[in-house]
Structures are given as C-alpha cells and as structure tokens.
Amino acid sequence: MSTATTAPDRSPERPRATPSRRSRPRPDRPRSRASTSLTVAMGLMLAYTLVPLLWLLMSSTKNSQSLFDSFGLWFGHGFSFFHNVHEVLTYDNGIYVRWLGNTVLYAVVGAGGAAALAALGGYGLAKYEFRGKRAVFGAVIGAITVPATALAVPTYLLYSKIGIVNTPWAVIIPALASPFGLYLMRVYALEAVPDSLLEAARIDGASELRTFFTISLRLLAPGFVTVLLFTLVATWNNYFLPLIVLNNPKWFPLTVGLSQWNTQTTGPQTGATLDLYPMVITGSLLAIVPLVVAFLLLQRYWQSGLAAGSVKQ
Amino acid sequence: MLFVSPFLLAFAFAIAAPLAYAAYLSLFRQGLVGGNMFVGLDNYRRALSDTLLHAGLIRVALFLAVQVPIMLGLALLAALALDSGRLRWAALFRIGIFIPYAVPGVVAALMWGYLYGPRFGLVHQIGTHLGLPLPDLLSHSWMLASLGNITTWEYTGYNMLILYAALRSVPYELYEAAEVDGAGEIRKAVSLKIPALRQALLLCTIFSIIGSFQLFNEPNVIQALAPGVISTNYTPNMYAFNLAFNGQEFNYSAAIAVVLGGITAVVAYAVQLWTNRQERAL
Numbered sequence: 001m002s003t004a005t006t007a008p009d010r011s012p013e014r015p016r017a018t019p020s021r022r023s024r025p026r027p028d029r030p031r032s033r034a035s036t037s038l039t040v041a042m043g044l045m046l047a048y049t050l051v052p053l054l055w056l057l058m059s060s061t062k063n064s065q066s067l068f069d070s071f072g073l074w075f076g077h078g079f080s081f082f083h084n085v086h087e088v089l090t091y092d093n094g095i096y097v098r099w100l101g102n103t104v105l106y107a108v109v110g111a112g113g114a115a116a117l118a119a120l121g122g123y124g125l126a127k128y129e130f131r132g133k134r135a136v137f138g139a140v141i142g143a144i145t146v147p148a149t150a151l152a153v154p155t156y157l158l159y160s161k162i163g164i165v166n167t168p169w170a171v172i173i174p175a176l177a178s179p180f181g182l183y184l185m186r187v188y189a190l191e192a193v194p195d196s197l198l199e200a201a202r203i204d205g206a207s208e209l210r211t212f213f214t215i216s217l218r219l220l221a222p223g224f225v226t227v228l229l230f231t232l233v234a235t236w237n238n239y240f241l242p243l244i245v246l247n248n249p250k251w252f253p254l255t256v257g258l259s260q261w262n263t264q265t266t267g268p269q270t271g272a273t274l275d276l277y278p279m280v281i282t283g284s285l286l287a288i289v290p291l292v293v294a295f296l297l298l299q300r301y302w303q304s305g306l307a308a309g310s311v312k313q
Numbered sequence: 314m315l316f317v318s319p320f321l322l323a324f325a326f327a328i329a330a331p332l333a334y335a336a337y338l339s340l341f342r343q344g345l346v347g348g349n350m351f352v353g354l355d356n357y358r359r360a361l362s363d364t365l366l367h368a369g370l371i372r373v374a375l376f377l378a379v380q381v382p383i384m385l386g387l388a389l390l391a392a393l394a395l396d397s398g399r400l401r402w403a404a405l406f407r408i409g410i411f412i413p414y415a416v417p418g419v420v421a422a423l424m425w426g427y428l429y430g431p432r433f434g435l436v437h438q439i440g441t442h443l444g445l446p447l448p449d450l451l452s453h454s455w456m457l458a459s460l461g462n463i464t465t466w467e468y469t470g471y472n473m474l475i476l477y478a479a480l481r482s483v484p485y486e487l488y489e490a491a492e493v494d495g496a497g498e499i500r501k502a503v504s505l506k507i508p509a510l511r512q513a514l515l516l517c518t519i520f521s522i523i524g525s526f527q528l529f530n531e532p533n534v535i536q537a538l539a540p541g542v543i544s545t546n547y548t549p550n551m552y553a554f555n556l557a558f559n560g561q562e563f564n565y566s567a568a569i570a571v572v573l574g575g576i577t578a579v580v581a582y583a584v585q586l587w588t589n590r591q592e593r594a595l
Contacts, residue, residue: 034399034400034401035397035399035400038394038397038399038400039400039401039402041394042391042394042400042406042410043406045387045391045406045410045469046405046406046409046410048466049409049410049412049413049466049469049470050409050412051435052421052424052425052428052466053412053413053416053424055424055428055435056424059427067433068432068433071438072428072433072434072435072438073435113323114323117319117320117323118320120316120317120319120320121316121317121319121320121321123316124315124316124317125317128316130317136317136321139324139329140324142578143324143328145519145523145577145578145581145582146328146332146574146577146578147523147526147527147573147574147577148527150526150527150550150553150570150571150573150574150577151327151328151331151332151335151570151574152554152570153335153553153554153557153563153566153567153570154331154332154334154335154338154567154570155327155331156557157331157334157335157338157557157563157567158330158331158334161334173323173326173327174326174327174328174331175327176323176326176327177320177323177324177326177327177328179324179328182320208315209315212316233414233415236417237416237417237418237419239417239418239419239529239530239533240529240530240533240550240554243533244554244557244558254417255417255418255419255420256419258419258420258423259419259423259533259534259537262423262534262537262538263537277427277433280423281427284420284423284424287417287420288415288416288417288420291415291416292412292415292416294415295408295411295412295415296408299408303474303478
C-alpha cells in the first residue's frame with residue numbers, strides 16, 4: 001500500500017470533485033524553456049498514431065477503383081464519401097444499422113451496468129466492514145489476472161448448457177463483471193468519500209442507500225466516469241466473446257460484422273468476387289467515431305479518475 | 314453486504330461459474346458413442362506434449378519478449394516528455410497519442426492489414442514511389458512484427474497515460490530539491506521519476522503480459538488477409554477457439570483455456586514477486 005495522495009491537476013480545466021482535498025496543491029512548475037527536439041520527437045510519435053487514421057479517413061472518400069490507384073493519404077478522383085456511407089447503411093437491408101444498434105445496446109447495458117456494479121461494490125468494500133470482506137477482495141484481485149478471452153470458450157460452453165447462447169444476454173452478462181473497475185472504484189471511494197460525511201448523514205437519520213445516492217455518488221463521479229469509459233471501450237471493442245457466443249448476424253456487434261464483411265471480401269471461400277472494401281473501410285470509420293468523441297468530450301473526467309486509480313497499489 | 318452483492322452476483326455468472334465449468338469439463342472426454350467419459354488429467358497430459366499448442370505458446374512468448382519492452386519503453390519516454398514541462402502543445406500530444414486506444418482492435422487490425430497489404434497498401438505505394446523493394450509485411454517472416462506493430466499502435470498511448478498519471482503524484486518538493494542540487498531534466502528523470510514509477514510500470518507490465526497471452530483479435534482478423542500465413546494454432550487462444558468450433562473438441566479446448574489462464578496468472582505473479590524482491594534489495 002502506498003500512502004501517496006493523488007496529485008492535484010496542474011491544468012486549469014481540473015474538475016472540482018477530485019479527491020485531493022487533503023493533499024497540498026503543487027505549485028505551478030516554472031515554465032522552463034520549451035525544447036524543440038523533444039517536441040519534434042513527440043511529433044513523430046503523434047504522426048505514427050494519426051497517419052493510419054488519416055488513411056482511413058481519406059480512403060472512406062474513395063470508390064473501389066480509387067482505392068487501388070490513388071495515393072493513400074490524399075483524396076482520390078471523385079468524392080464518394082456520402083455514397084459509401086449510404087452503401088454501408090443500406091447494404092443487406094441495413095444490417096450495419098442493426099449491428100450499430102446491438103453494439104450500443106451491449107455497451108449501454110453491459111458497460112453501464114458494469115460501472116454501476118463496480119461503483120456500488122467498490123464503495124461497499126471501501127466504507128463498510130462485513131464478514132468475508134477480505135475473501136471478496138482477494139477473489140477480485142485474483143480475477144484481474146484471469147484473461148477475459150481464456151474465459152470465452154468456457155463461457156460459451158456454460159451458456160449453451162443453460163440455453164442463452166445466441167441471445168444478447170450471452171454478451172451482456174459477461175460484460176457486467178469488471179474486477180478492475182471494482183478495484184479502481186474502491187481506491188477512489190477510499191479517497192473521495194470522507195467517513196465524517198457519512199457519519200454526519202447517519203446522525204441526520206439518512207438511510208445508507210439514501211446517503212449513497214444523494215452524497216457519495218456525486219463525490220464518486222469522476223471515478224465512475226473513468227470506469228464507465230473503460231468498460232465502454234471493453235464492450236464496444238469486444239470481439240472474441242461475441243464471435244463465439246453469437247452465430248445469428250442479427251445479434252452481431254459491429255466488430256464481428258465488419259470482420260465478417262472483410263472475410264467475405266478477401267476470404268478464399270468467395271473467391272474475392274464480392275467487392276466490399278469501401279464498405280469495410282467506411283464502416284470501420286463510422287464504428288470508431290462514437291468512442292473517440294466520448295473520450296474527447298469527457299477528457300477532464302477520465303484523466304483525473306485515471307490519476308487517482310493508477311498510482312495506488 | 315448490500316452494496317457488494319450485485320457485483321458478486323455478476324462475478325459468479327461471468328467469471329467464477331465459467332472457470333469452474335471449464336475446470337470440470339477438462340476432466341472429461343467426449344466418447345465416440347455419446348456421453349462424456351471421466352478421464353482425469355488426460356487432457357492436461359495431452360496438452361503437455363501437444364506440439365501445436367507449444368508452437369503457439371512459444372510464438373506469444375517471443376511476441377511478449379519483444380513487443381512489450383518496446384511498447385512500454387515508448388510509453389515511458391512519452392510520459393516523461395509530457396511531464397518534463399518542456400514540451401510544446403503537451404495537451405495535444407497527450408490526447409492524440411492516446412486516441413488509438415478508443416479504436417476497436419478489429420478495426421485497428423483491418424486498417425493496418427490494408428496498410429500492409431500489397432493491393433492498395435500505403436507501405437507498398439511508398440515503396441513503389443521511392444523505388445525501394447519494401448518487404449511484404451504480411452509474409453511469414455514479417456507477420457509477428459506486423460502484429461506487434463498493431464498492438465504497439467493501440468496501447469502505447471494507454472500505457473503512457475497511466476505512467477503520466479503516476480508521475481504527477483510525485484511530490485513537487487522532490488523536484489525542487491533536485492533542482493537546487495543542479496540536476497537537469499534527464500538527471501531528474503533517471504534518478505527521481507523512473508524509480509517513482511515502479512508500481513505503475515509493474516501494473517502496465519502485468520496488463521501487457523495478460524494481453525499478449527490472450528492475443529486473438531488481431532491475428533484472427535489478419536488471417537482473412539493472409540490466409541496461408543496465420544495457422545489455426547498461431548496463438549494458444551486461436552488454437553483453443555479452433556479446437557472448440559472447428560474440431561468440436563470442447564473438453565480439450567476447456568483444458569487449454571485452464572492451462573492458459575494458469576500460465577498467465579503464474580507469469581503475472583512472478584513478475585510481481587520479482588519486483589517486490591528488487592524493491593527489498595534496494
């Protein structure tokens with residue numbers, strides 16, 4: 001256990017509810033001379049992360065022919081972006097829209113549920129004493145190292161036994177348990193919710209549940225948003241488990257659907273006669289937009305939540 | 314306790330029960346004339362001498378040994394650069410380098426797969442343009458490196474942010490003292506910041522180890538683009554998947570899942586133990 005408290009954010013956009021009231025604010029570091037070589041080196045790294053995305057963006061404006069005979073990082077002849085989007089959304093009776101809906105369903109119910117359960121559980125572990133608490137915490141820590149995909153095949157076997165494969169439940173139930181989320185929320189609750197506040201609420205006659213929903217939840221918000229974003233990424237990007245437990249395309253999430261389109265385009269079975277490249281590319285672009293936007297909009301929340309969770313052991 | 318029980322319920326259905334069921338199934342074998350036969354540890358004995366499984370394990374171990382240090386090294390350098398206070402547009406770099414984390418592994422694999430590919434790949438285009446004979450990145454000899462590049466692209470920013478967050482918790486007074494002693498940025502980084510990152514680096518390492526052992530999404534997607542190169546046992550996870558769904562060998566597949574989970578836990582635990590010992594030795 002380290003005793004370090006969380007660092008107060010030096011940036012001006014620091015959210016108010018960071019659990020740092022006990023630590024002394026760190027004075028603003030004197031701005032030393034900006035280093036050009038350092039900036040250039042980081043610029044190279046940024047280029048490495050952004051060039052593939054630029055390629056994806058440019059390629060989504062091209063038709064099949066253009067994909068093959070124009071330079072990847074610039075527009076081709078003609079602007080087919082809207083045509084491609086239309087194709088993606090209407091192909092096979094709008095199956096892509098269905099996949100998008102499924103992905104949103106799994107993400108909202110699965111990730112939202114996981115974050116809620118982690119917040120409740122983490123708070124309970126941090127703020128209450130009960131029998132078996134150590135055993136619970138030990139099991140959770142142990143489960144963090146169990147790889148999710150090693151669980152996928154057993155999950156399929158078990159769920160087919162109880163008859164829920166090929167239903168949304170087979171994707172949602174495994175998403176609901178996030179041991180790392182629980183761990184993060186416990187750390188966060190220890191820091192962010194002072195015992196004295198709970199004591200005061202109790203003296204005022206508030207029930208434990210009422211205290212949680214009216215007082216603690218607000219203090220836990222940045223941690224909650226962090227866990228929510230990370231479980232959101234996990235469910236939105238989940239591929240292995242849905243690939244295994246679903247075989248009806250009607251229930252596919254985007255990841256499984258897109259990879260199936262890709263197989264149909266290039267796979268040996270079809271002899272590559274079906275030309276779906278522009279659709280796979282444009283469909284991929286559309287699939288990443290929601291998460292990127294979520295991360296950009298909620299930046300200030302998850303960055304402070306991350307700071308709280310990652311430094312503690 | 315009331316607050317914890319909903320989580321425990323989910324935990325039981327999502328993690329505990331499948332694990333227990335896998336352990337149970339792994340002790341049986343599907344008989345030819347219907348019904349499961351109890352065979353004890355036979356499936357595990359088979360796994361011990363299964364060269365297809367070993368090939369996959371060796372491949373991910375090699376992947377782990379090369380890709381993880383490169384990725385964490387880059388993440389560490391980037392985190393130190395962000396924290397040095399000598400970087401222009403630090404906020405832009407912070408979010409920009411992190412963005413690939415929000416891209417699904419499947420999409421990242423598709424995108425890079427196309428970039429590598431000979432048909433309309435960027436690598437090929439640049440090679441032709443410059444008249445350089447660039448290698449086919451989807452061929453046998455380059456595949457593991459190509460996959461490593463995809464995971465490096467996806468997760469460097471994520472690790473960078475974890476390390477950066479940890480760096481910000483170093484008490485400012487320490488830096489001031491070092492500055493009074495005349496330490497430069499590099500000196501501060503080596504003797505103050507990196508030691509302070511021990512715990513966070515350990516966390517990143519363990520998560521990366523887990524990630525490497527369960528490698529599946531990227532090779533499985535790339536397989537469609539390079540069918541001859543990626544075999545059905547390319548990684549242990551792909552092997553377990555193909556055994557179960559193409560070979561109907563559910564019991565053996567369950568045994569492999571248990572072995573894989575066990576190896577991951579042991580390696581992760583060993584890393585932790587080793588780090589703690591180092592700490593005590595200091």
